[in-house]
Every structure is written in structure tokens, then in C-alpha cells.
Amino acid sequence: NAGVTQTPKFQVLKTGQSMTLQCAQDMNHNSMYWYRQDPGMGLRLIYYSASEGTTDKGEVPNGYNVSRLNKREFSLRLESAAPSQTSVYFCAGAWTGANEQFFGPGTRLTVL
Amino acid sequence: EDKVVQSPLSLVVHEGDTVTLNCSYEVTNFRSLLWYKQEKKAPTFLFMLTSSGIEKKSGRLSSILDKKELFSILNITATQTGDSAVYLCAVVNTNDYKLSFGAGTTVTVRA
Numbered sequence: 001n002a003g004v005t006q007t008p009k010f011q012v013l014k015t016g017q018s019m020t021l022q023c024a025q026d027m028n029h030n031s032m033y034w035y036r037q038d039p040g041m042g043l044r045l046i047y048y049s050a051s052e053g054t055t056d057k058g059e060v061p062n063g064y065n066v067s068r069l070n071k072r073e074f075s076l077r078l079e080s081a082a083p084s085q086t087s088v089y090f091c092a093g094a095w096t097g098a099n100e101q102f103f104g105p106g107t108r109l110t111v112l
Numbered sequence: 113e114d115k116v117v118q119s120p121l122s123l124v125v126h127e128g129d130t131v132t133l134n135c136s137y138e139v140t141n142f143r144s145l146l147w148y149k150q151e152k153k154a155p156t157f158l159f160m161l162t163s164s165g166i167e168k169k170s171g172r173l174s175s176i177l178d179k180k181e182l183f184s185i186l187n188i189t190a191t192q193t194g195d196s197a198v199y200l201c202a203v204v205n206t207n208d209y210k211l212s213f214g215a216g217t218t219v220t221v222r223a
Contacts (some may be wrong), residue, residue, distance in 0.1 A: 042213035099144045099204045103154040
């Protein structure tokens with residue numbers, strides 16, 4: 001099993017460009033999450049999907065959109081990237097009723 | 113708003129030392145507290161704590177929760193260079209299972 005996978009690993013964008021971060025899991029997770037990690041601020045929740053077909057905003061949703069394409073895949077889209085979105089992005093999954101989440105390897109995004 | 117505070121922010125120790133990491137929290141709907149280890153990449157799960165006073169152990173790592181005083185500690189004994197990492201504390205909300213993370217403690221173990 002690959003677990004939780006993310007693509008790409010690294011990305012550099014110019015201000016105003018758009019891109020989609022991909023996340024897939026083969027662990028049969030019902031819930032999936034997108035976080036960003038910035039120095040000194042821990043992990044902050046951007047969006048989450050409690051089940052296929054549902055999505056909800058987290059703590060820092062502005063500037064992002066998400067799609068839960070199917071049970072396995074959960075993508076994060078930046079429509080018009082800004083330097084403030086420079087960060088490391090993590091996707092995570094969890095089984096229904098479980099406390100712990102399993103994280104992907106992360107995408108390091110730089111917006112110039 | 114849920115709040116999770118970890119201390120210290122960073123520390124440097126020598127191999128063989130013992131390390132104690134602190135996590136305090138203020139949350140409205142507490143379900144459990146989780147500890148993760150992050151080495152360069154994805155956080156990996158260490159412990160889940162739900163009850164006060166019951167120590168969880170895994171090798172040289174141990175953790176305990178105090179639900180009255182709203183804190184948890186993570187101990188690492190006989191530290192090794194492989195223990196160098198960021199240690200993250202997170203609290204799980206009982207209503208929606210969302211995690212609130214602390215900023216993390218960076219542990220550097222020198223040979």
C-alpha cells in the first residue's frame with residue numbers, strides 16, 4: 001500500500017498563477033484533510049472532507065478551493081497564487097470514528 | 113477558539129540525555145490528545161491519550177495526560193541522534209474529529 005500520496009513534491013509559481021495539488025490514498029479513509037505548515041505556526045487546517053461528496057472549510061480557507069473527486073482523491077486548488085500562500089502543504093486521511101490522521105509527504109510551494 | 117501551546121519551542125541535548133516536552137490546551141470539546149513526530153517530511157503518529165494518569169509507552173518514549181490541569185508531557189529517555197525531529201501535539205475535537213495543532217517543539221540531539 002502506498003498510503004497517502006501527494007503530487008507534486010515541489011512547485012514554484014509566480015503571483016497570479018493557478019495550480020492544483022493532488023492527494024490520493026489507498027487506505028480506505030472516509031475523511032480527508034488539507035493543511036498548511038508555516039514556521040512557528042504548526043499545522044493549520046485549510047479544508048476537509050468528512051466523506052465522499054462533502055467538503056467544509058477549516059481554519060484558513062481563503063484563497064483555496066477543494067474537490068473530493070471520489071473516495072480516494074482530494075485535490076486543493078489555488079486559483080490565483082499569492083506570496084502569502086508560500087508554505088508546505090500536507091494532505092491527511094482518517095477512518096470514520098478514528099482519532100489519528102495519516103499524513104502524506106507534503107508539497108513545498110513557493111510563490112514569487 | 114481551540115488553543116494548543118507547546119513548550120519549549122526548541123531544545124538541544126546530547127545523546128543519552130532525557131527530554132521532557134510539554135503541551136497545554138484549551139479546547140471546548142476534548143476527545144483525545146495526539147503526539148506526532150516529524151522528521152523533514154510527513155508527521156508520523158506516536159501516541160493517542162484519552163484518559164488522565166495512564167502512561168503510554170513505546171520504547172524510550174512515554175506520554176501522559178492530565179485532563180484536570182489540561183496538559184500532556186512527552187518524555188524521551190536515553191536520547192539518540194535519530195530522535196532529532198519536530199514533535200507535534202494535537203487535540204481532537206469530539207464533535208467533528210478535527211485536529212488543532214500546537215506549533216511544535218524542535219528537538220536536536222547532538223552526538
